[in-house]
Amino acid sequence: PREGVTMRTSTWRVCSTLGLGLLAITLGYVDCVAITVTDANFHEKLAKGNWLILVCAPWNGHCKQLQTVWPQVALSLEGRVDLAEVSVGNKQILKFLSVEGFPAIKYYQPENPDPGLRIRTFTQEYRVEALVGFALQQRSLSSGAAAKTSGEAWAQRQRERKEQLERERKVQREARERQLAEQRKSRCPLPPRSQIPVILWWQGWPNQSTANKMHKVKGCSVECLVTDLAACWKDAGGVLFHVSELRPPPASRPMGQVWVAVSMDAPVHTLLADGDALQPYNYTATPTFRSSYPTAFTSQSLAGPQSFSATFQPRLEPTAGLVGFLAETCETSSGRGSYVDALRVHIPVTGVGACRHSDELPNPETAEEALQMVVQFKFWLIIEDAICQ
Structure with a gap:
């Protein structure tokens, strides 16, 4: 017994809730430390008032620590905040209270006019002073919020609703863009191969506009297209793969179609570093001696130094x-x-x-x-x- 408290043996009983075996001792009347609620009666029993709710798992070490703390909290909050307990098997309550771990202690005021303030979470140490202070502070805040016109709270809710609506619209817009992108990949903008001979340059940038922007392919001797749409392969007489950015390797080559592996980079930095990667291609155009069409080396050697002049003159003075x-x-x-x-x-x-x-x-x-x-x-x-x- 605490000092200064007279305990009458005729006014106590054991409240066995959640397996905690809590001993409740009150002054003047008999009552339990907390009521036990379930998914079936939660909203009925906790329809009014101010509640400090404990969600605990018997195997949790912190829950065992609360065996001695919880009765003292009940005595300190008597007549001001009621206590309730929930077992871990009540999934609907856990979801309603947004419980993410055990033990969880929530302050619940079902009649608060602001939905955002009806449930608040205790995040401090499991001490009597901290729990009592948290409950009384939330009770005071709730009383003040109920007395106000809640104009600021209403404005905040409006802002949150607007932000939520914008997020939902963004998600819908991105989903629609992905859907359209998939549809574009399944269709080729070119006429069938029987109608127009075409050499297709395919490379691995994310979209066609970027590819054209980077490479600026102009003046094809036959009609050509820069695209990343694999659906166009079947309509092309030949495909030039820019293998420097090609990830992963293309699928099997259609019969009768010509494939050329093109790269201005060294083979060690492309898929061509793997000898097997060359198998799908009929020709290669890379900076190596073994390439079908070397883009940097030739079989000729210079007899000596050769003069070289450039017509390009920088329009800007060096500054960097x-x-x-x-x-x-x-x-x-x-x-x-x-x-x-x-x-x-x-x-x-x-x-x-x-x-x-x-x-x-x-x-x-x-x-x-x-x-x-x-x-x-x-x-x-x-x-x-x-x-x-």
Whole structure:
């Protein structure tokens, strides 16, 4: 017994709720620490008043700690806040109270005019003072909210409803866009192959507009199309795959159709690094000696140094720095990254690209933007990192 409290043996009984075996001792009358509610009677028994609800699992260690705390909380809140308990098997109540773990302690005021304030969660330590203070504070806030005209609460609810509506519309719009994208992929905008001979350039950018924007394919000797729609393959006489961005490899080649693997990048950074990846293609156009149409190497060797002159003159004065270093990857055995780091000891070198890109420079998305970046430097350092034949 607490000091100063006289306990009459004729006025106590054991309330066995949720397996906690709580001993309830009140002054002047007999009552349980808390009432037990279920899915069937929750809204009936807790239709009015102020409630501190405990959701507990008998196996939980914190629930065992509450065996001694909960009766003291009941005595402190007597006549002001009632206590209720819910077992973990009442799934509807757990969902209604948004219970995510055990133990969960919720303050519930069913008559609060603001739905957002009817249920509040206790998040402090499981001490008597903390629990009593939380319950009394929520009771005070609830009483004040009920007395006000709730104009601010109404405005807040309106804002929340508007935001929720906007989120729902965004989800619907994105779903519709995905649906339209799938429909576009299932249809080809070209006439059937029997009506028009066409060479199709296919590459792996997310959409056709980006592909045209980046490559600006013009002046085809036959009618051609830049697209990422696999549905167009069957209507094309030949398909040029830009394998640098192609992920994953294309499916099996239709009989009678010509496939060409095209890349301006080193094979070690494309699917062509795997010898089996070349099997679907009739021809290759890559910067290697073994390519059907080498895009960077030829079988001819220069007898000596040859003069070279460029007609392009930068329209802008160099502003970003003296030397720019262009590299798309640092994962290489050529040692170019180490070379640039050593060079930086003597002169400033600004990185551009995925490897050592300067935080002060943007990432160009178009040829025009890349050109504007190029002219900001006096010199460019471009080192091929591929070690291959």
